[in-house]
Amino acid sequence: MALNRLLGLKTPSAPHYDKYWGLNTYQNTQRTTLLQDLERKGFTFRADVRKAELVEVQQRLDRGLLHYEDKRITNAQLSSFIQNRQLSKPVASTRKAMISVLLGADEALHFDKFVDLPPELRERIYQFHISSLPERLFCPTQPPITRTCKLFRKEALPIFHRLTTFEFRFYFVNDQYHRGDDISKAVLRPCFQTTQFLNTMRTRDAAPVRLDSILTYVMEGSMRDMLLSSGDVMAWCSLEMDRTLQMVDFDGRSMRRGKDLLAIMKHKYDDLDSSRSREDTFSLDDLYSLREALEVSVFSAYRKFEPR
Structure with a gap:
């Protein structure tokens, strides 16, 4: 078993074969580890933040998305994001309302013209995706x-x-x-x-x-x-x-x-x-x-x- 550990060999579980491409669930990561990693990146959280909330933030970062509740992002920047993406402004331009609009837009993102892209560009996208x-x-x-x-x-x-x-x-x-x-x-x-x-x-x-x-x-x-x-x-x-x-x-x-x-x-x-x-x-x-x-x-x- 010593060589197994040295080589990083593990007994695979069934989902491993078909879930390797999915987001990391961080199921085996301690809350304190997640918190420390995010704090090292400059994020701040309240003292009683739950692990599920930390996982949600980390998964957004894994997807290349912003964590809009980051205090380093100003209200003016949130408003600019909405305007640049041509989204409908909320009735009340509060921070919470603007974040809600941006989060909804992130989840509704789709691209229906992938097949219309030049093959050379599609190849670069494949390489970028598979490299991840x-x-x-x-x-x-x-x-x-x-x-x-x-x-x-x-x-x-x-x-x-x-x-x-x-x-x-x-x-x-x-x-x-x-x-x-x-x-x-x-x-x-x-x-x-x-x-x-x-x-x-x-x-x-x-x-x-x-x-x-x-x-x-x-x-x-x-x-x-x-x-x-x-x-x-x-x-x-x-x-x-x-x-x-x-x-x-x-x-x-x-x-x-x-x-x-x-x-x-x-x-x-x-x-x-x-x-x-x-x-x-x-x-x-x-x-x-x-x-x-x-x-x-x-x-x-x-x-x-x-x-x-």
């Missing part, structure tokens, strides 16, 4: 913007695949293998979520899916661990466009030597690299070849699962 998502994702669903229509999917998915590091998990498991057994009883198989993602890479009509950056974990665990994407990391490799390769052996297991595993994996990876097309990205076939290289490498470098 987490850089590393474990077998995610497609972002919502790609589910709108075929045109947006065709334009945005390659950018999503280029800017994201995709994480995969493969397990040494079978019906007869249990944690602590001789590794020769096991086979390397993708977890359920990895299998689901690999299936989405199978395309017929569209151009083949290619990924720029992948992070692959070799995991030890039971069949249940494989279904839940939990368990312990045995080794990992990071592959990017420049063909960089890194390995870390699992702490506390009888690896001959970490450098032995790296040398074997490097040799197998060189074979994989020489046999593949000279594309700078990774296809579905490449990922299956990588799985085979990982299986052979770890089999060759591991003796037996037993404490040192």
